[in-house]
Structure formats: structure tokens, C-alpha cells
Amino acid sequence: MKISRIYLALAVSIAASASAQAQQAYPAKPIRIIVGFSPGGGVDLIGRTIAQKLNEAWGQPAIVENRTGAGGNIGTDFVAKAAPDGYTLLMGYVGNLAINPFLFSKLPYDPVRDFTPVALAAVSTNLLVSHPSLPIRNVKELVALAKSRPDQINYASAGVGAVGHMAAELLATTAGIRLQHIPYKGNGAAIADVLAGQVPLIFSAPGAVVHHVRSGRLRGIATASTRRPPGLQDIPTFAESGFPAVEASAWFAIFGPAGLPQSVVERLNAEIVRSLKLPEIHTRLTNAGYDPMPSTPGELAELLKSDLVKWSKVVKASGAKAE
Numbered sequence: 001m002k003i004s005r006i007y008l009a010l011a012v013s014i015a016a017s018a019s020a021q022a023q024q025a026y027p028a029k030p031i032r033i034i035v036g037f038s039p040g041g042g043v044d045l046i047g048r049t050i051a052q053k054l055n056e057a058w059g060q061p062a063i064v065e066n067r068t069g070a071g072g073n074i075g076t077d078f079v080a081k082a083a084p085d086g087y088t089l090l091m092g093y094v095g096n097l098a099i100n101p102f103l104f105s106k107l108p109y110d111p112v113r114d115f116t117p118v119a120l121a122a123v124s125t126n127l128l129v130s131h132p133s134l135p136i137r138n139v140k141e142l143v144a145l146a147k148s149r150p151d152q153i154n155y156a157s158a159g160v161g162a163v164g165h166m167a168a169e170l171l172a173t174t175a176g177i178r179l180q181h182i183p184y185k186g187n188g189a190a191i192a193d194v195l196a197g198q199v200p201l202i203f204s205a206p207g208a209v210v211h212h213v214r215s216g217r218l219r220g221i222a223t224a225s226t227r228r229p230p231g232l233q234d235i236p237t238f239a240e241s242g243f244p245a246v247e248a249s250a251w252f253a254i255f256g257p258a259g260l261p262q263s264v265v266e267r268l269n270a271e272i273v274r275s276l277k278l279p280e281i282h283t284r285l286t287n288a289g290y291d292p293m294p295s296t297p298g299e300l301a302e303l304l305k306s307d308l309v310k311w312s313k314v315v316k317a318s319g320a321k322a323e
Helices: 002-024 042-058 070-080 094-103 139-148 163-175 187-195 206-215 262-276 279-287 297-318
Strands: 031-035 062-066 088-093 115-124 127-130 154-157 180-183 201-204 219-223 250-257
Touching: 031 042, 031 070, 042 062, 042 088, 042 115, 042 250, 042 262, 042 279, 070 088, 070 094, 070 250, 088 094, 088 115, 094 163, 094 250, 094 297, 115 262, 115 297, 127 206, 139 163, 139 219, 154 163, 154 187, 163 180, 163 201, 163 297, 187 201, 187 206, 201 206, 206 219, 250 262, 250 297, 262 279
Parallel strands: 031 062, 031 088, 154 180, 154 201
Antiparallel strands: 088 250, 115 250, 127 201, 127 219
16 A cells, blocks of 8 residues: 555656646747738737747747638637647737627637636727818817717728727717718728728728828827827827727737646746837837737736726627627
8 A cells, every 4th residue: 555655656746747847848849829810910910920039039930820700700719729738829809809709699719718818919009080071170079070960970990890890889889979880891991981081980000091191181080099109199099088988999919728827828928028028029010000018917817808898888889790
């Protein structure tokens, strides 16, 4: 009996040692960062930026894999069902993790239960712009005009449930106005019609419209952020315009499957935070319209939970459903 206990203790010790060595050796093989959206967009750009720095730091390939479809749900579900070993990660986005749960009647994943928060990477505000033909120059003038013309002022978006759509609905519910949504299949087509004067308003990522504001083809009304972003210092926030509840930042963050070992979370978080603080990465992202904002895993978890509460109310009030 005594010998059996000795063998059992030895086996447990060896297993624990092997587990510790495996965690210390992370990463020992290529890492996949799953992006649920097409190449070329913001989620893809930030995912590839992080992958590049992980590759350089650790000498293991970090590969971005685009698994597109269903508003990012296909790639997100793939990570939710992956082994929690740190070799399959999600480049998460506010849309597929905080908005889709209320936009789709049924999702194959739970944004809180099925994922381990690792690190927030960056945030991009939404900028409300108007065509010069619309007789407004600020948010208060827009609200007054909309109240005098309910359901008669159109706004464009990249599609039902897009962050720009939800930002406009957040403004509408906050200000007590009724705007008419005109959804497009993508932001490019939506912006083109706003530039042509076919639709007078759009919420968009700044990078796609700020050069049109600078040229005078569009008018910058307000940014849906807590502070004026770099490069937009001359455009007020909604808070400065009297509507502090209109905050509609799009965030980008790394998540792993539920049950990711704490040692792996800590190693990933430390390297992602270090990379995002590098001057070259800061410049690359800010020039593209993104504000690098690394965080702890706990801060990311709280951000997700608070946005789930906020966007659930906005989606419900809008009546929007995924097409």
C-alpha cells in the first residue's frame, strides 16, 4: 500500500511537472488568429498587426485565418469550439461579440461563457457626417430638424446591425427623434451615396470619411467617443454637444476559447500590450484611424459586459433583426 502511494505521488508530480513545462514552453507551434471578416477591413488589419508582432517576438508563426460569414459569427463560433490551448485565438470585434447576440435570433456561442478575454487592442470611434445640403452644422440643429420632420431624414449604414446603424439608433433613442434607416451592402456604397447627396447622413469610421470632411464634400458633426480622437481635434464629441450617452466606439480585442490557462493568458496579454505600445505600431494604427488601447484581461471582460447591456437596449429599441 505504501509503495502504491509513492507511485501515485510520483505520477502526480510528473504530470504536474509536464503541465508546467508545457505552459512555460508556450508557444511551441504556430498560432492561428481567426478573423470573422474579409481581408482589408479594420478587424483584419489589427489582427495582422498583432500576428506580425507575436511572430517577431516568439519565433513561431502567428497566422491570420479569415473565416467569414454571418456577420462574423462563423469565425467566432469556430474559436468558441476550439481547444483552449492558446493556439487558436479570436480577433474579436464589438459587432460579433456585443451586438450580434441581440441581432440574431439564435447564436451558436455565448459571448461571455464561451470565451476567455485576453487583451483589448484598439478602439475606433464613429464620426457622424452630413452632406452639405442638409441645413445643419451641429447635433442640436440636427435634433431640432429631425423633431420637426420625423421619419423624413434618412441615414445610410453598411447594413442592418452594423455599428454605424446602431450608433444612429443610439442617437435617435437618446435624443427622442425618428430617423429613417437606409441600409447598404457595405460602407463603400453607403458613403458614395452620401457624397452624391442621395442620403444626407452617415455614421462611419473616421478613416473612410475624414478626407471628405477636410475637402468640404462632407460636414463633420460629432464623434461618438469619450474624447476627441487624434486627427479630429476640431470636431466635438456628442458629450460636448449635450448628448453624453451617445458613445459608440468600435473595439477590437483578442479572445481565446473558454478555459484558456491563466499562464497563457498572461503571456499573450503581456506581449500584445508591449507590441501596441511600440511607436511604429502606434503610428500605423493611428494613421489608419484606430486608437491603440491595450488593456488587462479583466478590463476587457468588463468592457464586453457593459457593451452587452448597452447594445441590447439599442437593438431592442431599433427593432433590427439580422437579414
